[in-house]
Amino acid sequence: EIVMTQPPGTLSVSPGERATLSCRASQTISNNLAWYQQKPGQAPRLLIYGASTRATGIPARFSGSGSGTEFTLTISSLQSEDFAVYYCQQYNNWPRTFGQGTKVEIK
Amino acid sequence: QVQLVQSGAEVKKPGASVKVSCKASGYIFTTYGITWVRQAPGQGLEWMGWISAYNGVTHYAQNLQGRVTMTTDTSTSTVYMDLRSLTSDDTAMYYCARAWELDFWGQGTLVTV
Numbered sequence: 001e002i003v004m005t006q007p008p009g010t011l012s013v014s015p016g017e018r019a020t021l022s023c024r025a026s027q028t029i030s031n032n033l034a035w036y037q038q039k040p041g042q043a044p045r046l047l048i049y050g051a052s053t054r055a056t057g058i059p060a061r062f063s064g065s066g067s068g069t070e071f072t073l074t075i076s077s078l079q080s081e082d083f084a085v086y087y088c089q090q091y092n093n094w095p096r097t098f099g100q101g102t103k104v105e106i107k
Numbered sequence: 108q109v110q111l112v113q114s115g116a117e118v119k120k121p122g123a124s125v126k127v128s129c130k131a132s133g134y135i136f137t138t139y140g141i142t143w144v145r146q147a148p149g150q151g152l153e154w155m156g157w158i159s160a161y162n163g164v165t166h167y168a169q170n171l172q173g174r175v176t177m178t179t180d181t182s183t184s185t186v187y188m189d190l191r192s193l194t195s196d197d198t199a200m201y202y203c204a205r206a207w208e209l210d211f212w213g214q215g216t217l218v219t220v
Contacts, residue, residue, distance in 0.1 A: 043212040091207040096154045
């Protein structure tokens with residue numbers, strides 16, 4: 001199965017700063033990658049699919065890029081509501097797999 | 108609007124089975140498959156499997172093969188996830204989500220073993 005790696009486990013960022021999150025696939029997955037945001041006590045929410053397409057209602061400060069094995073989620077200017085855990089998931093191969101998540105915390 | 112509504116919390120003894128339901132509304136049910144994802148306390152997301160709401164084709168996580176079964180009832184737009192031979196490691200929040208991209212999620216069902 002494809003292993004998704006998300007270094008680092010925790011990212012400390014100040015409000016208003018840019019956050020850059022990474023996701024690496026153990027083999028090529030084309031652009032079949034999604035990003036999710038999860039806050040405590042809530043279900044995850046889809047942010048990005050197709051590696052770079054924002055889901056409905058997602059603010060423009062969230063952007064995704066990459067293809068093949070290397071992907072990036074960028075939050076251009078962190079707002080207070082953006083402090084959460086972010087997961088990537090590949091949907092190119094069965095079984096689908098998630099990264100272990102990156103927690104974005106307040107610096 | 109698209110909604111996925113899951114059944115309520117369950118408490119089970121080791122060795123028992125649990126069946127969680129996920130009722131879809133707001134879209135044509137057979138157009139999208141449903142994925143099941145679980146999350147143990149304090150842990151990350153684990154992909155469990157996917158079922159086509161069109162023809163019932165399934166794909167399961169390797170570590171759950173033989174213990175999990177996913178089914179659909181198109182008459183009620185409901186998907187079921189049945190997990191057998193439960194252990195304490197199966198204690199988790201279980202979510203259903205639509206399609207491969209998981210664009211809509213259920214509210215979650217807490218299963219405690």
